[in-house]
Amino acid sequence: MKAPLLRPRHPGWKKDLSGPNDEPGRLLYTCFISNPPNYFDDIYLELPRATLNSRGFVAISSIIMMMITLVTAALFFFVMALPIHSFEFLIADLIMLSLLIVGAGSAIWGWRLDTECPRDEPIRFNRVRRKVYVYRFRSNAFRLFSRTEWGVHVDVFDWDDLHAEYCSAYGPMGTGGKIELVMLAVREPGTNIARDRFKFAGSQEDGESYWAIAQLFMQQGPQAIPVFDRPPRDWNNEDDTLNIARRLAPKVKWPEDIDIESRTAP
Incomplete structure (x- = not known):
């Protein structure tokens, strides 16, 4: 099997897609692509990049987790109040305290993630500036109440430094399931060293098609983008x-200055 181009390699790497200025790869029929581009004109293309597809499930799970945590907390304080002091009770106290911390932390993280992550995290390709603007939500499970570690950041990259990778792994999905995604890596200029990676699409089909659309737009212009049967989705409505x-x-x-820059020529 061919080795990955970038170092360090992504843990779930399966194959590299064609480079940003190479011939575009596979483009599925537009009817099989989840959502058409949000917008495009002569200057920029905006593709959808929602990282949370099943909204609500995590929030409901977090509420259930918090209820279980409250029951565990009541049991913990009940055991602590018992006039019994032994090694077994000490172990039980430590176990319940650990469950209390993990349960409360997981519930808070899940609720914030499901209710604070934007409806979409679009990515804009400006073919005149040859820049890519990524609307990106960040969270930190270990700093649950941090203002700097949670929220939207807009990252700006050079088109020539991007590299697309198809990755997959088996994750905890009930009885086990395969997670497929296409990642975009950002290379150090002139090297094959990846200094950043972020999710581009949640399936191989969408990822390869969106990457091919971005290549066509950046290399040939808006006339190269295929026609979609469905209108763009209005994520804010x-x-x-x-x-x-x-x-x-x-x-x-979008931040006002970045919004203007990403939609205009120099």
Whole structure:
């Protein structure tokens, strides 16, 4: 099997996609792509990049986890109040205290993730500036109440430094399941050293097709983008949904200066 181009390699690396200025790879029929591009014109292309597809499940799980944690906390304080002091009771106290900390932390992390992650995390390709603008939500499970470690950041990269990789791994999905995704790596200029990676698409089909669309746009222009049967999805206009987590999720709002720069020529 061919070795990965970049170092360090992604743990789930399976293959490299064609380079940003190489001939575009596979493009599926547009009817099989989850969502058409959000927007494109002569200057920039915006592709959807929602990192949370099943909104609400994590929030509900977090509520259940918090209820279990409260029961564990009550049991912990009950055991602590017992007039019994032995090695076995000390071990039981430590186990319940560990479950209390892990349960509360997991519940808070899951709730914040499901309700604070934006409805979409789009990525813009500006073919005139040859820049890529990534609307990116970051979280930190070990710093649950940090203001700097949680929230939206916009990263700007050079188009020529991007590299697409197809990755997969088996994750804890009930009885086990295969997780497929396409990652975009950012190389140190002139090297094959990856200094950053982020999720581009949640499936091989979408990832390879979106990457081919980005290549076509950056190399040939908007006329090379295929025609889609469906109109673009309005991610910010979903207030009528019954999914509470999606309604609570913040709308996409680019910083004003980056919004102007990403949509215009120099």
